[in-house]
Amino acid sequence: MHVSYKRCCKWVLVLGLLLGTLFHFWGPSSDLEEDLRPRRGSAIQALLSGKIYHIMSDYSEIPYKVKENVARELAQNTCICLAGEETFHLPFSDLLFHRVWAHNLQHAFLETRPDPDNVKNHRAEEYHHFQKRSYSPVDMLIIAEANNPLQYPTQGLEVQPLKTVIIPGLGLRQEDRGNYMVNLTATLGVFDIAATVDGVSVKGVGEKHISLSSLVQAALNRQLQFVTYTNTVFHPKTADSIQFETEGHQSFFTIKVGHRVVPKLYNSGQSEGYNITSLVTIATKTFLRYDKLKDLIDSIRQFYPTVTIVIADDNEHPQPVTGPHIEQYIMPFGKGWFAGRNLAVSQVSTKYVLWVDDDFIFTANTQLEKMVDILEKTTLDLVS
């Protein structure tokens, strides 16, 4: 095992968060074939946002009454915690009377830093990077305007498991007739309305099938702006297919069900250019070849004297490998490459990890800055 993997992974320098693809695309010019830059804010996006704004502001003259219980489900991140005031102080009063206390974690965190403004800016920058990296054009809300005559969102609608969202963009554009009616049917959740509009009859509130009708098309459309969907079947990373119909016409759209992505922000050293020491950890696994390992460490130190090196070691008679910024983890004898790699990676606390075999050598051409630059500027996860 230890010998056979060796040949097949020549210079597999893995820098990155998890997985990815290997691209040869470092170069001074910008006419690259693979353009992997994240894309936000294109002209199409601006056009779509403008359209959605108009769709949402239609019928704003028609009055409505808010349904408190549904509206409450929609409010997220809008509450503020305030500490209860201590009106009197008795011994053990905290045990006798429950007092609410609140602590602003953001302030508390920043207060402990020598340079809070710098930390704040830095976190904002990291968050921006994270958003660029995690963004996909499929997340963008698109509404199919009423050509068929149903109007509904075609993509970009997402609900957290067991939570509620307004379904934006529902509408009907039909020729004059006596009665206007639409139905919505879901499989993994139920419908409700966040507000009521006079002159619209709604059947099936709180159920998987809701039916809305009115003699006035504008009133029905106003009511459709307040239709909510609540996911009731816990199944993250799936989607509910919604059937939306009126007499003679049927359409389907999906609501994605999933948890929000929690942003990961890294401390990247706050210096001009890339601070390799705080961005990269070099990880390796060794067996039998301490002489080679020593050559590797010596070569790394010529170019990167302060980068942390993590060594997983499953030798039968381990020898201590010492030096500044070196961490050696002794494993049970012969645990193997995969276990060693997992152990080494588990000890990494920087944004990127560089995986090397113990017989690699750094030269003047081994420029981690170039690899980091690609990873920072694209959505790639791995560079070699």
Ligand SMILES: *[C@@H]1O[C@H](CO)[C@@H](O)[C@H](O)[C@H]1NC(C)=O
């Ligand atoms: C809508 O649903 C109602 C009751 O569930 C049903 O009677 C009606 O036929 C449906 N309308 C359409 C257009 O499917």
Ligand SMILES: *[C@@H]1O[C@H](CO)[C@@H](O)[C@H](O)[C@H]1NC(C)=O
């Ligand atoms: C790079 O980061 C390390 C550790 O975070 C820090 O000690 C060092 O001062 C930084 N170097 C520069 C040039 O900012």
